[in-house]
Amino acid sequence: MRIFSGHYDGPTDFVKHYGLQKGGPVQKTIDKSVVEWCKGYCPMASGALSESPNSVTDFGSGIIKYPGPYAHYQYYGEVYGPNIPIFEDDSGVPTTFRSIPDSTKHPTGRQLQYKTDKNALAGSFWFERMKADHAKDILDEARAMAMEVANGGGK
Numbered sequence: 001m002r003i004f005s006g007h008y009d010g011p012t013d014f015v016k017h018y019g020l021q022k023g024g025p026v027q028k029t030i031d032k033s034v035v036e037w038c039k040g041y042c043p044m045a046s047g048a049l050s051e052s053p054n055s056v057t058d059f060g061s062g063i064i065k066y067p068g069p070y071a072h073y074q075y076y077g078e079v080y081g082p083n084i085p086i087f088e089d090d091s092g093v094p095t096t097f098r099s100i101p102d103s104t105k106h107p108t109g110r111q112l113q114y115k116t117d118k119n120a121l122a123g124s125f126w127f128e129r130m131k132a133d134h135a136k137d138i139l140d141e142a143r144a145m146a147m148e149v150a151n152g153g154g155k
Contacts, residue, residue: 038053045118
């Protein structure tokens with residue numbers, strides 16, 4: 001199958017013809033695709049973490065952002081402390097933890113335990129795990145957008 005044909009006045013013309021320029025439709029497609037595919041790998045309690053890139057990411061920049069310190073420790077899968085245990089029942093086992101006000105948190109060396117009842121693939125390093133499973137899917141979506149732009153659409 002022949003993908004590229006025609007006459008182009010240098011690489012800039014070619015890049016623009018296929019929507020490959022920085023911030024262009026192909027990069028926006030890749031960025032949005034990455035966010036969507038990552039949702040299946042993000043820890044899931046309320047869904048706020050997996051949706052957070054939609055409000056802070058500049059789609060087309062090639063940089064996906066998950067804001068806040070919460071995203072950082074969830075991504076790396078390590079418990080940060082010090083923390084205060086919270087007991088919400090009479091079992092004697094803490095049900096959750098809260099930060100000590102005005103304290104600086106540090107890695108503890110303990111791994112987070114992710115709940116997988118709402119999201120079976122939830123865990124740390126979700127981008128790397130998603131990419132291992134779906135890089136081809138993302139490239140296929142990017143290729144389809146490039147062809148759509150080349151054919152006069154998708155801009």
